[in-house]
Amino acid sequence: MVRFTVLASGSKGNATVLSGGRTRILVDCGLSCRELFRRMRQMGEEPETLDAILITHEHSDHVGGVAVTARKLGIPVYFTEGTHRAWMRWISPRKNLTYAQWLEQIRKQAAERQAEVPSDGSMSLGWQAEADVAAEVGEPEECDFVEAAEASPEAAEPVEPAKAKDPTWLPAVEYFQAGEPFEIGDIAISSFTIPHDAADPVGFVFQAEGVRIGFATDLGYIPPNVKAQLKGLDLLLLESNHDLEMLRDGPYPWAVKQRVLSRVGHLSNEATAEFLEKVYDGQAAYVILAHLSESNNLPDLARVTAERALIGRASLMANRLLLAEQNEPLFPIDF
Ligand SMILES: [Zn+2]
Numbered sequence: 001m002v003r004f005t006v007l008a009s010g011s012k013g014n015a016t017v018l019s020g021g022r023t024r025i026l027v028d029c030g031l032s033c034r035e036l037f038r039r040m041r042q043m044g045e046e047p048e049t050l051d052a053i054l055i056t057h058e059h060s061d062h063v064g065g066v067a068v069t070a071r072k073l074g075i076p077v078y079f080t081e082g083t084h085r086a087w088m089r090w091i092s093p094r095k096n097l098t099y100a101q102w103l104e105q106i107r108k109q110a111a112e113r114q115a116e117v118p119s120d121g122s123m124s125l126g127w128q129a130e131a132d133v134a135a136e137v138g139e140p141e142e143c144d145f146v147e148a149a150e151a152s153p154e155a156a157e158p159v160e161p162a163k164a165k166d167p168t169w170l171p172a173v174e175y176f177q178a179g180e181p182f183e184i185g186d187i188a189i190s191s192f193t194i195p196h197d198a199a200d201p202v203g204f205v206f207q208a209e210g211v212r213i214g215f216a217t218d219l220g221y222i223p224p225n226v227k228a229q230l231k232g233l234d235l236l237l238l239e240s241n242h243d244l245e246m247l248r249d250g251p252y253p254w255a256v257k258q259r260v261l262s263r264v265g266h267l268s269n270e271a272t273a274e275f276l277e278k279v280y281d282g283q284a285a286y287v288i289l290a291h292l293s294e295s296n297n298l299p300d301l302a303r304v305t306a307e308r309a310l311i312g313r314a315s316l317m318a319n320r321l322l323l324a325e326q327n328e329p330l331f332p333i334d335f
């Protein structure tokens with residue numbers, strides 16, 4: 001059975017669980033470890049059964065809980081190298097190092113780690129990031145370790161002093177390249193580059209047990225390479241971030257509005273509707289609108305805009321339209 005459960009979606013945190021065959025992965029980890037586990041259990045998923053975490057890009061609403069969660073579960077995190085670099089740079093203590101000095105420091109730390117932990121072949125690197133929407137997302141949490149210890153003392157692995165000093169430490173890091181297919185256990189994954197203001201952001205098409213799931217949030221527009229990927233799907237999760245008018249008249253500072261609207265910002269309801277109307281092949285049983293802005297969108301507005309696009313095409317009437325939420329998990333979807 002393939003099961004897809006959106007635990008949270010939006011600029012305050014993103015996390016989705018996908019299981020197929022004997023494999024269970026977490027796509028993005030933007031909730032705190034505690035909240036992630038709470039929502040997983042609420043949906044009947046055991047956090048301890050996760051095999052890996054897969055990251056789309058380094059904005060805090062997608063990675064905020066990754067270090068604590070990966071450590072607690074002892075599972076690998078899959079990034080592109082650019083995203084991993086950006087994440088590491090983002091959470092590393094800010095020092096005035098040149099890139100070469102900083103890289104040297106990271107290599108030294110990696111060598112020390114390999115000396116103290118059995119080697120998993122992973123190599124650590126890092127670079128720069130910025131928050132998803134400056135108005136909604138603050139600085140990275142600095143209390144990761146405190147939180148891990150507080151969240152559930154009985155489950156928390158004691159953090160060794162050497163690891164505790166390195167906030168970028170992960171049990172294992174696996175790199176994939178955008179555009180290069182790879183597998184995690186029984187789940188085959190195609191990643192594709194998306195236009196967004198992050199180091200190396202990607203969307204995914206997952207395939208397991210013959211079920212195909214498309215996953216694309218945080219993109220300023222839908223370029224041809226993304227259109228080409230989002231075909232022949234059984235489930236499509238696509239961003240429907242803002243209503244153009246609400247954004248224009250809304251509370252964000254001008255600069256943030258420009259950023260959201262830009263070619264590397266977020267998809268509007270209108271842009272998503274246009275894709276559904278003109279490009280989408282209508283094959284998915286489920287279309288999930290995701291990453292809705294709480295300030296610049298209304299669920300009804302997003303739904304109606306997408307419905308209008310779908311209703312025009314009789315072949316799409318069978319598509320079930322769902323909305324992923326920020327504060328509540330969406331019910332699990334089974335295939
Ligand atoms: Zn985001």
Ligand SMILES: [Zn+2]
Nearest residue numbers: 059132196218
């Ligand atoms: Zn983002």
